[in-house]
Amino acid sequence: MSPIHLTGPLLVDRAADRRDTVDLDAIDAIVVRDGSVLALDGQLVFVAPADQPAASLRVYLGREAGRDIAALVPVDPAFGTNDDGIDGERMVGLRDLIGSLALRGAEGARDRELAATAVAITTWHANHPRCAVCGDLTEPRKGGWVRWCERDKKEHYPRTDPAVIVAITDQEDRLLLAHASYWSPRRFSHLAGYVEPGESFEQAAHREVFEEAQLVLRDLAYVGSQPWPFPASIMVGFTASVDDAAFVLDQDEISEAMFVSREEIVALVADGTVILAPHGSIARRLLEGWYGGPLADAPHGEGFNG
Ligand SMILES: [Zn+2]
Secondary structure, three states, rough: OOOOOOOOOOOOOOOOHHHOOHHHHHHHEEEOOOOEEEEEEOOOEEOOOOOOOEEEEEEEEEEEOEEEEEEEEOOOOOOOOOOOOOOOOOOEEEEHHHHHHHOOOHHHHHHHHHHHHHHHHHHHHHHOOOOOOOOEEEEEEHOOOOOEOOOOOOOOOOOOHHHHEEEEEEEOOOOEEEOOOOOOOEOOOOEEEEEEOOOHHHHHHHHHHHHHHHHEEEEEEEEEEEOOOOOOOEEEEEEEOOOOOOOOOOOOOOOEEEOOHHHHHHHHHHHHOOOOOOOOOOOHHHHHHHOOOOOOOOOOOOOOOO
């Protein structure tokens, strides 16, 4: 399995007891806007207070190696987009950043945790400016971890929407690869879908797989989970097998699928027929867990996030 460090404790102490008291203007910050994060050479940039741009929002991320860290949303929508050289600091989409950080060991894992948290919490603020009960504008409180409605005297909390993803094998240990109708061409990954109210993660996995492919799972086993803030998900990963591999696709959701052997997947990637989920994603971890080791991407291919 690829080392994505998601099964242990948090790598950054969120220090929730400091959220009310830390001066967010006076601590180092990572810069985040519209799902992108300020990076340099594939690594997070930590900006000292004196160098920080004017901010429309600051959120306390926690304490790491003796320093407090915030996420900062710049007022200037063009901040970090003036990319006048490949070596300069610039705003990088979280999907791309996760891929590069996945190759950077423990420090990359810490930075991925900070970046994913920063994108998730700032996206929630951007999408939830008003009280869902009365419609009044709300304001950030507690270091940016709640929004407060003054009219209702009510706190609103960030939301995370769970989705299940299942690596499915047949009786010959071939893996199901599926192409979702809305993905760009050649991208293949596992079946996945959102958990609905009133069901467990496991029940959601059984339901989604049957809805999308009419496959009946057995030996469903939890592998791990990964925050996936696009815009607000956490992916809950499973493996499962099927006795009967004859699938019937819901073409509105899945336009193409196939069971592939290890030899076949190598060939399909090498000749460009299939583009795999990116390094650092739980989809990739499930894939390489089945494969038994790292899988190379096509020489000039780009991984994607499925
Ligand atoms: Zn309200």
